[in-house]
Amino acid sequence: MGTNWEQADVLESSMQICWQFDYEIHLDKLKNLYTKSKKMMWDSDVDIDWSLEIDPSKPLVGGDQLEFEKIPLLAKLSASQKELFTAESTAHLLSQFLHGEQGALMTAAALTHAVPDYEGKLYAAAQTMDEARHVEVYDRYIKKLANVYPISPWLKETIDATLQADHWVKIAIGMNMVVEGLALAAFHNMRKDTTCDLLRQITENVLRDESRHVAFGNVYVGEAIRAMHPDEQEDIAQFAFDVIKMMSDSMGGVDGTGARTPDPGFLTVLDKVGIDLEDFIKSLIEMGAAGIDAATPPDRLHSFKDLMMPALVRVGAITDRSRELYKEAGIPVWDDLTILESMEDVETGVSDFDSIA
Ligand SMILES: [Fe+2]
Numbered sequence: 187m188g189t190n191w192e193q194a195d196v197l198e199s200s201m202q203i204c205w206q207f208d209y210e211i212h213l214d215k216l217k218n219l220y221t222k223s224k225k226m227m228w229d230s231d232v233d234i235d236w237s238l239e240i241d242p243s244k245p246l247v248g249g250d251q252l253e254f255e256k257i258p259l260l261a262k263l264s265a266s267q268k269e270l271f272t273a274e275s276t277a278h279l280l281s282q283f284l285h286g287e288q289g290a291l292m293t294a295a296a297l298t299h300a301v302p303d304y305e306g307k308l309y310a311a312a313q314t315m316d317e318a319r320h321v322e323v324y325d326r327y328i329k330k331l332a333n334v335y336p337i338s339p340w341l342k343e344t345i346d347a348t349l350q351a352d353h354w355v356k357i358a359i360g361m362n363m364v365v366e367g368l369a370l371a372a373f374h375n376m377r378k379d380t381t382c383d384l385l386r387q388i389t390e391n392v393l394r395d396e397s398r399h400v401a402f403g404n405v406y407v408g409e410a411i412r413a414m415h416p417d418e419q420e421d422i423a424q425f426a427f428d429v430i431k432m433m434s435d436s437m438g439g440v441d442g443t444g445a446r447t448p449d450p451g452f453l454t455v456l457d458k459v460g461i462d463l464e465d466f467i468k469s470l471i472e473m474g475a476a477g478i479d480a481a482t483p484p485d486r487l488h489s490f491k492d493l494m495m496p497a498l499v500r501v502g503a504i505t506d507r508s509r510e511l512y513k514e515a516g517i518p519v520w521d522d523l524t525i526l527e528s529m530e531d532v533e534t535g536v537s538d539f540d541s542i543a
C-alpha cells in the first residue's frame with residue numbers, strides 16, 4: 187500500500203514560532219507535568235487488550251445511546267436494525283473524538299513551536315505524544331465496529347479557528363479548555379456508562395492523560411494572561427467567547443435543548459439503518475410531547491457548567507466586558523471549580539475519577 191500524499195485540508199497559520207535558549211526551569215509545576223507524562227506513558231499495544239469482543243446488541247457508549255433508546259421510532263426497530271444502529275451511531279460519535287484527537291495532536295505540536303518557555307515546550311511535546319496515542323486507539327476501535335465517519339462541520343470549524351489563532355494562549359484555550367472540556371465530560375460519562383470492556387479500557391487510559399492536559403491550562407495559561415496588557419487580555423477574552431459561542435450554537439445551546447442542524451454524518455447513519463429523517467424528527471417531537479426528558483441526567487458531567495466555563499474563569503479568560511457578551515448570548519458564566527479540580531492533579535498527574543459523582 188502506498189502513502190496517501192493527498193492533503194485532505196490545508197490551513198494557513200499566523201502563529202509565531204519561538205526559540206528559547208534559557209534552559210532554566212521557571213515554572214516547576216509545568217516541569218512536574220512533563221516528568222509525570224514521561225512516567226505515565228502507556229503503550230497502546232501492551233496496555234490495551236485488543237482481543238476483547240465488541241457486542242453491539244448492548245448500548246456501547248451509554249449516555250446518548252440510552253437517550254436514543256427512549257425515541258419511540260427506535261424502540262420499534264428489529265433486533266438486527268438496532269444492532270446496526272448502535273454500531274453505526276457509536277462509530278459516528280467516536281469518529282468525532284478521533285478527529286478531535288487529531289486536532290489535539292496538531293494543537294499540542296503548535297504549542298511546542300509557539301510557547302516561549304523551555305519547560306512549556308517539553309510539556310507540549312509530551313502532550314503531543316499523548317494525543318498521538320489517543321488518535322491511534324480510537325481509530326483502531328472504530329474500525330473494529332464500522333467505518334470512520336467524517337468530522338462534523340461545527341467541530342472542524344472550532345478546531346480550525348483554534349489552530350489558526352495568532353497566539354499560543356488562544357490555542358490552549360480553544361483546545362485544552364473548550365474542546366478538551368467537551369471531550370473530558372463525554373469520556374468521563376462514557377467510561378461510566380459503557381458496557382464494552384474494550385472501550386472502557388481505552389477511555390480509562392485516555393482520561394488519565396487528560397488530567398494533565400487540563401492541569402496544563404490552569405498552570406500555564408493563568409500565568410500568561412496575568413502577565414498581559416489589559417488590551418491583550420480583552421483580545422484573549424474575545425477569542426474565548428467566540429469559541430464558546432460557536433460550540434454552544436452548534437449544540438443547540440449549553441443545555442442542548444435548542445435547535446441544531448442535523449450532522450451530515452448522522453444522516454448517513456439513519457440512511458444505513460433505513461430510518462427516514464422526517465420520521466426520526468417526528469419521533470423526537472413525540473418523545474418531547476410524552477414528557478420524556480432528554481436532558482443531562484444529574485450524575486453526568488455537564489461540559490460547559492462543570493469544566494469549560496470554570497476553567498476560563500479561573501485563568502482570567504473572562505473579563506467584565508466579555509461577561510456582558512455571555513449574558514447577551516444566554517450562556518451562564520459558571521464558576522464552581524469543584525469538579526474541574528477533582529479531575530486534575532498537578533502534584534501527581536493522576537485523578538481519582540471515581541470520587542466524582
Ligand atoms: Fe486526547
Ligand SMILES: [Fe+2]
Pocket residue numbers: 290317366395396399
Ligand atoms: Fe488531550
